[in-house]
Amino acid sequence: MKMNFEAVIFDLDGTLVDSIEDIAESMNRVLSENHFPVHSLAAYKTFVGRGLLNLTRVSLPETAQDEKTVVACYNRMLEVYNDYCTEKTKPYEGIIPLLDELKSRELKLAVFSNKADKFTKKIVQTLMPGYFDIVVGMTTEDLKKPNPACALEISEHFGVRPENIVYLGDTGIDMQTARNAEMYGIGVLWGFRTKEELVSAGAEAILSHPLDLIGLRL
Structure with a gap:
């Protein structure tokens, strides 16, 4: 990267x-x-x-x-x-090594989910503590993705321009959110939706494994 x-x-x-x-x-x-x-x-x-x-x-x-x-x-x-919510839920294979690598490069990391805010925070704190500077779940239906408002608030909090932020997600809604926020949307294939959905929603790149992000030429 x-x-x-x-x-x-x-x-x-x-x-x-x-x-x-x-x-x-x-x-x-x-x-x-x-x-x-x-x-x-x-x-x-x-x-x-x-x-x-x-x-x-x-x-x-x-x-x-x-x-x-x-x-x-x-x-x-x-x-x-x-x-x-944390009974069987677990990070995908390769996610923790990816987070370790990104942290070693001193990139700022955030989570933005349409899951209710308290569950988002509980899962991240339980399974991946210490990696993320900001964790944001949904607090009101009006702000859920693909509304880019929360993504842009993260950008502002980081002091990083939207075009200098990578947005990773597994659904067309995530790719729409990235486009609406003018961020670089990357679709992932290990999640819940298809490559076709991600591409049609405007994914700039597609990953088959979390660590593929490291070698991606952006």
Whole structure:
């Protein structure tokens, strides 16, 4: 990585950590409690990316997506997931060596996720303590990605121009966020979505393994 890039912002789920089992098992527990059909891991990989409220909504049968049911199930999901969000979730292979290398090069590192802020912070603090200068999860639906506001706040806090920041993510929403913030969006293939989705959303480059970032000529 050429050193004109001074900072890296990471998405969380599907980029830094494989969290799909904890998300799926928590949501399926809520669905089962309410006698609704449950879903496979593969299905949840298409549900994630727009926050837990949206995930709750799309997990419910179409006939049960009224606001009262969605809110009740969402609140229960928050309770269940709080207890299990670090049960099976773990960093992807190669992520910790990548973070070590980036820190050794004195790059500024941040996390920006559509996951609720308290879960984002809990997962990062539990699984990857000490690596990130800023960790930001979603505090309000209005600020969720692809809204670039939080990414631009990170840029301002770092004192680094957006064009000198790499943005790493595994979904089209992440790539849209990078474009909206005028950052360098890089898609990763070890997460939850396809190369086609990343490319069509404007990924500047695609990685197959975390350490590929180090050798990338940007």
